[in-house]
Amino acid sequence: MDNKRIEAAVREMLAAIGEDPDREGLKGTPDRIARMYEEIFGGLNEDPGKHLEVIFQEDEHEELVLVRDISFYSMCEHHLVPFFGKAHVAYIPRGGRLTGLSKLARVVETIAKRPQLQERITSLVADTIMEKLNPYGVIVVVEAEHMCMTMRGVKKPGSKTVTSAVRGIFKVDAKSRAEAMSLIGMGVGSRG
Numbered sequence: 001m002d003n004k005r006i007e008a009a010v011r012e013m014l015a016a017i018g019e020d021p022d023r024e025g026l027k028g029t030p031d032r033i034a035r036m037y038e039e040i041f042g043g044l045n046e047d048p049g050k051h052l053e054v055i056f057q058e059d060e061h062e063e064l065v066l067v068r069d070i071s072f073y074s075m076c077e078h079h080l081v082p083f084f085g086k087a088h089v090a091y092i093p094r095g096g097r098l099t100g101l102s103k104l105a106r107v108v109e110t111i112a113k114r115p116q117l118q119e120r121i122t123s124l125v126a127d128t129i130m131e132k133l134n135p136y137g138v139i140v141v142v143e144a145e146h147m148c149m150t151m152r153g154v155k156k157p158g159s160k161t162v163t164s165a166v167r168g169i170f171k172v173d174a175k176s177r178a179e180a181m182s183l184i185g186m187g188v189g190s191r192g
């Protein structure tokens with residue numbers, strides 16, 4: 001990431017909105033934003049699949065594994081304001097190829113730390129797991145609140161966007177899909 005370039009751009013934006021980039025409170029802001037971008041866009045130059053290279057061979061387990069409520073923060077690529085919420089990741093390992101549970105959360109994190117669309121996070125997490133673990137199937141559900149819909153624009157605080165990506169056996173087997181969705185808390189009637 002080119003921190004100097006980010007700093008110059010932030011200075012320019014502050015001046016453009018009519019602020020004085022040299023006043024006491026704003027002096028350090030370009031540098032702070034550059035360092036913040038390094039952190040919140042840190043997934044840009046990272047391959048999310050690298051987290052799935054840790055594999056445990058556990059031949060017995062060819063049943064559902066679900067990590068629910070993985071919290072994440074991302075930046076909407078249209079407005080560069082945050083959207084955030086929870087991702088739920090379920091897969092059925094094939095041939096006992098299990099990964100570490102935290103690694104599923106790391107995949108979500110790497111993909112979220114880029115200018116993003118919620119749909120792209122959802123499908124990229126699913127596709128990365130399919131590619132690296134070759135499981136029977138994957139379901140990813142993401143629920144998020146978009147600041148660009150709450151603090152501005154249409155102004156609908158509390159609205160939640162839910163997206164899902166379904167791969168492998170879950171696409172054809174309605175029963176396993178329903179089981180996974182109900183454990184995720186997205187089953188029929190589970191929201192009252």
Ligand SMILES: Nc1nc2c(ncn2[C@@H]2O[C@H](COP(=O)(O)OP(=O)(O)OP(=O)(O)O)[C@@H](O)[C@H]2O)c(=O)[nH]1
Nearest residue numbers: 076077078083116117118119146148149152153154
């Ligand atoms: N599909 C999708 N849309 C998103 C996401 N984040 C923000 N958006 C939408 O992107 C759209 C951009 O619409 P535009 O009409 O180009 O921008 P705008 O004039 O700022 O639109 P409003 O937000 O309706 O005021 C808006 O409808 C946002 O709600 C996302 O993750 N996925």
Ligand SMILES: [Zn+2]
Nearest residue numbers: 076078079148
């Ligand atoms: Zn937006």
